[in-house]
Every structure is written in C-alpha cells, then in structure tokens.
Amino acid sequence: xxxxxxxxxxxxxxIIMDGNGRWAxxxxxxxxxxxxxxxINLIEIASAAFRLGAKNVVCYSLSxxxxxxxxxxxxxxxxxxxxxxxAFVDAFRSRKVCAKFVGRLDLLPEEIRYxxxxxxxxxxxxxxxxxxxxxxxxYGSRAEIVDAVNKAISRxxxxxxxxxxxxxSFPLELDLIIRTGGERRLSNFxxxxxxxxxxxxxxxxxxxxxxxxxxxxxxxxxxxxxxxGLVL
Numbered sequence: 001x002x003x004x005x006x007x008x009x010x011x012x013x014x015i016i017m018d019g020n021g022r023w024a025x026x027x028x029x030x031x032x033x034x035x036x037x038x039x040i041n042l043i044e045i046a047s048a049a050f051r052l053g054a055k056n057v058v059c060y061s062l063s064x065x066x067x068x069x070x071x072x073x074x075x076x077x078x079x080x081x082x083x084x085x086x087a088f089v090d091a092f093r094s095r096k097v098c099a100k101f102v103g104r105l106d107l108l109p110e111e112i113r114y115x116x117x118x119x120x121x122x123x124x125x126x127x128x129x130x131x132x133x134x135x136x137x138x139y140g141s142r143a144e145i146v147d148a149v150n151k152a153i154s155r156x157x158x159x160x161x162x163x164x165x166x167x168x169s170f171p172l173e174l175d176l177i178i179r180t181g182g183e184r185r186l187s188n189f190x191x192x193x194x195x196x197x198x199x200x201x202x203x204x205x206x207x208x209x210x211x212x213x214x215x216x217x218x219x220x221x222x223x224x225x226x227x228x229g230l231v232l
Contacts, residue, residue, distance in 0.1 A: 008222040009053030010175035014197070016060045016189050017042060019181030019205030021073075026205075032076035037207035039080040043091045046133050048211040050095055052218050056172055058102070058134035060189050067107060067138060078108065081115050089122050098132040099123040102169045103139030134170060141191040144169055168192060176221045178214075180206040198224050 017038055024034030042059055049057045062077060069077075092099055101116045108116075116137070148167035152159045165171055174190055174197040182203045186194065200217045202209060 009218055010198075010221050011054065012056040012058070012172050012175050013049055013054050014058045014060070014174045014177040014190055014194065015045065015049075016177065016179040016181075016187065017206040017209075018179055018183055018187075020207060022181065023205035023207045031073055034205075034207060035073075035077050035080060039084050041207050041209065043084070043088060044211065045209060045214055047091055047095060048214050049218075050097060050131055050133075052215065054218075055130050056132050056134065058136060058170060058174070058190070060136045060139070060187075062103075062137045062139070063188060064104060064107070064138055064140040064143060065188070078112050081112050085115055085119065089119055092123055092133055093126075096126045096129045096131065097123065098126040098129065100132060100134050101137055102134050103137045104143065105138060107138045136170070136189070141186075141188045145192055165192065173197075175226075176200060176217070178202065178217050180204055180209045196226070198226065 020034035020038035021031035022034070023037065024031050042061070046057045046059060066077075067074065088099075099119050101120065105113050105116060116135075145168070147169075148164055151167050152164065159167070165173070170190060170193060172193060174194040177186070177189070177194050177197045178200045179186075180202045182201075182205075184201050186199075198221050200220060202213060202217070204210075204213060
C-alpha cells in the first residue's frame, strides 16, 4: 500500500464518488448496499488523500438532482450520515482534519442537518491545521453560482472573478477532479471552482476505488504540466 506523500500533490482535490448503485447491481445486491460500501470507502479514500499530501478534499455525496431518487434509496443514503457519524468524526479527528458541509442543507431533514452541524462543531478545533474535508450534499454548482451572483447584485457593485469565487459556498479552486464509475462528465460539480482543474476518470465503481487507485491518480496529476491557457 502506498502511503508516501506525492511530490506536487494536488492541494485541493474533488472526488465525484460515482457508481455505488451500479456496484451493488453488478453483484445482485440492493442499490442501497452500494451506498453503504461507498460511505465506508469515502472515509478511507479521503484519509488516504490527506496522507498523500492534499490539504483540501471535497467529496460529492448527494446532488440536488439526487434528491428526486426513489424514497427508499434516498432515505438510506441520508441515514448513512447518522450511522457513520462516529466513524467519520473519529477518522478525521485522528488526522486533525476540519470538516465542512457544502450545499442547500435546508433541503435536508432536520435530524440530518443537526448531525452535519454537530460534526462541523466537533472538528472545528482543527480549522487552523490547513486540512479540511468538504462534503457536498444537496449540492448543485449552477445554483451555487446563481446564489453568489445574486449576492453581488444585491450590493450593487461589480465583482472580479476572485471576488465572485469568494462569494461561493466553496471558495477554493480545484486542482484535480477525480470521477469514478466510468462516466466522463462533471454533473454539476463545482463548475466555477474547477475551471482549470485536471480531470481524472476511472472506470472503477467508487466502492472498488482503492488507495492504490488514488495514488495512481495523484501520480498522474504530478506528471501534468498545468498551463492555465499559457504557453510554457
């Protein structure tokens, strides 16, 4: 197992954790079993990303569009917040990692919102360590951008690109976006913040995406020449 830090590791990495349901279906299991396995792997992969040198890890757990899924599946996904509360807090407390939740939390059940806010509170002491895990839940990038633009309009002042970035609920630029599950699209995931991110696609369903796979993605990122539109 690779645990060494990567030279030129991405400072801020986004992970679109796709393929949980299809992982379960491929094994003739209920889709919700895939989401359970995905939750366990989220903790493992995010922890590994910090070991490899990342400072910010943002995981796409539930989009606003996902809120329209069948009631049984959606309730199971949300219940994982409660079932794995202690494991999540313990894993990131041991690594001195702060936690933040990004999205329209008002769309979530009150019990879930309370659990997310409690998690943030319990890990808030690590805000100064420079390591933060962000979980995007009930999140959609277009809605986030519209909200930020409306804030600027309400002040009646023009804003620069950096000032608009600061208005977003996740005000950091992504260096690397990893998507599992075989799809080649961003699916409304941090479109503004990921404008110049390197995109890494894996055919593995997220429950099967391993620490070794993450290490390979980080090594691929380190080999890239990031030009940001310039000729180097």
